[in-house]
Amino acid sequence: MTQPMTQPMPQPVPQPLVLRCDGRPVARYVHPDDLPARLSPRPYLHPVTTLGGTPVTEARPADHLHHLGVGVAVPDVAGHNFWGGRTYVRDRGPVELDNHGEQRHTGWKLRDADGFVEDLVWTAGGAEVLRERRTVAAVPLTASAWALDTVFALTNTGDEDLSIGSPATNGRPGAGYGGFFWRAPQHPAGPPAVFTADAEGEAAVHGRPAGWLALRGAGWTLVFAGATGDTRRDPWFVRTGEYPGVGSSLAWSARLPLPAGESAVRRVVTVVADGALDRAEAAALVRKALP
Template sequence: MSRAAVGNGTLQPVEDGDGRVRVHLGDLVLAEYVVAPPMPAGDSPKPYLHPLRTTAGETVTAVRPHDHTWHNGLQFTMAHLSGENFWGGRTYVRGRGYTPLDNNGTVGHVRWERMVSGAGHCELRHELAWRTAAGRRWLTEHRTLRFGDVSADSWTLTWTSRLRNTSGRELRWGSPVTEGRDTAGYGG
């Protein structure tokens, strides 16, 4: 990375026709936001950031490891939401362990609300729909990803999500722990 590119900290989002937005810092693609991920329904498709790179070009995220193909870069999701699995893979069921169920929901892009570049930062803001395996919209999310504070050896990502329950009923957030598995508190 050239000192000039880092020095001016110019970040530019570029929406490509392949379902991705790439955040450029000069010639370096600092981040790729995969808005329309091509993955099977059992992996609970949802937008994610990968690769994320340092200003030196080092990739710091991974995608689809062989034992957890639903793990993709940096993403926001939930393993247990009133019986639905937006995380991906099998669902932990009390007394049965991890069980394949037909409950893998999706988090999908609805529309862009804002995509801007300013002095030393850029911002992506969009609306998403959390849909159950049956296709019912349970949540509307307004997500903002802000990239900025670029220096020679670092940069900042600020992720903000605002969720609104659109299901018409109370939703319960949980995790494998809330379903009876010890030491698996990820996701809540």
């Protein structure tokens, strides 16, 4: 069990931070103070928009109230739920448990118009479970595309080893979500298309690693790319039919060990583009975003 430890001094809930790319607002970073415990309170980006102003995120949708725009969420850290909603329990299925944690802001290392570096503490039941340093930047690419560069480092500051899991590691195959996650908007015209450099469709890309993965909706395209070796090895969690969402999975089929004093670091760069990109255009923008 995680032992209580000295925690950073609580900080006032920060005011929303508007991210700008070449002077244009493209995202709003919020620290909500109205989320119930079962939604695993945490900061997130919403709305995120294209340069043309088209929204490409959704928060608290009716189908999954715990889906919060763009952020970092993990359903199982040493048994604590930092994702929200029910917890998948082996041989029982989804269960409502009083095991939800929260991510609390402890300070800014940098806060600028085009990005920030933030320190967070992940707590559950009054105990510190992890500390995180999160770095987010809005990077210009072209007249119709920009990139959201997201880095997070999760550090086990306790004296005991931890591990990160998912519903898949707890007995639900194919549900290996947890880590970076982007909830995209629904559209009446139907679900978005999803493709990689050599595959297309949810069934073909879900649960597989890929250099980049594109989600193409009505008037917008998102292209997700892992920017570190570990991130590139993480499989993509993809939903288009049930709801539109993409995540980079920390624990797809096996728990991720996090020994005492060590960190898990991931970086995902997401191209946010106006219009419907094809494979060649998506690949070209990824190369531009990750020179």
